[in-house]
Amino acid sequence: MTAPTPAAGAEPLIHVADLHLRSADGPVLDRVSLTVAPGECVAVVGASGSGKTTLALAVLGRLRPGITQHGGRVQVAGRSSRPEPHPELRGRIAAYVGQDAGTTLNPYRRLGQTVRAALGTRDGAAAVALLHQVGLAPSPGARRPAELSGGQQQRGALAVALARSPGRPAVGAGPAAGGPPGAVAR
Structure with missing residues (x-):
């Protein structure tokens, strides 16, 4: 990308x-x-x-x-x-994704549900598109955070941050665990 x-x-x-x-x-x-x-x-x-x-x-x-x-x-x-x-600033203008991004995800919800909620829509296609944008294939969207690798959790948290602040910067901390180049470009 x-x-x-x-x-x-x-x-x-x-x-x-x-x-x-x-x-x-x-x-x-x-x-x-x-x-x-x-x-x-x-x-x-x-x-x-x-x-x-x-x-x-x-x-x-x-x-x-x-x-x-x-x-x-x-x-x-x-x-x-x-x-x-x-x-x-934090939340509306910019979003923060910390080093332990998995702790920001609801452990009882599938990642796709969390992204749809952040987008404010029931449209699964919009959530899949956003997950794809941050380098996640659709299948992680069907899993809960505990079923994802650390890198997948980080990219999932990035998708949630981007959903809440579209077109605004997402500021992250920690390793970009396997994220594709340009994944945060939006």
């Missing part, structure tokens, strides 16, 4: 400029800059503990206890998310 080409001059969905975060032990993120245009799929890659999740949370206006911002700015859909996020 290939990500659509961003429109020339389009306002970035995510813009991070010279973000500097610190803990009592020293710098956590040091002058990080990142721009994600509409239709782009961007992956931040690094070793464990390098700040990927911290960056994802900062984009959504949240910092872990003990971490403070010492410079830079963060905007999502043209709105500042730091130091105080817009009330609709």
Whole structure:
């Protein structure tokens, strides 16, 4: 799957400029800059503990206890998310898929049912199309989260996040366990 080409001059969905975060032990993120245009799929890659999740949370206006911002700015859909996020940022404007995505899925519902509920429709074809978009064949939609691999759970949670925030960024943390390139392009 290939990500659509961003429109020339389009306002970035995510813009991070010279973000500097610190803990009592020293710098956590040091002058990080990142721009994600509409239709782009961007992956931040690094070793464990390098700040990927911290960056994802900062984009959504949240910092872990003990971490403070010492410079830079963060905007999502043209709105500042730091130091105080817009009330609709998480959920309506952007969605977050964490490292243990399986915990966000209802263990008693089949994945297809969860995606249909997030879409607000009973249309199974729409859920199958969204599952396909994130790299899941239709059969995982018929299974419960415990019957899915970790990578399938993560892609299922991504489908739910995209269903709830169509056309908006989905911010994830953790390994993209086998996800196809461009799976989050929407």
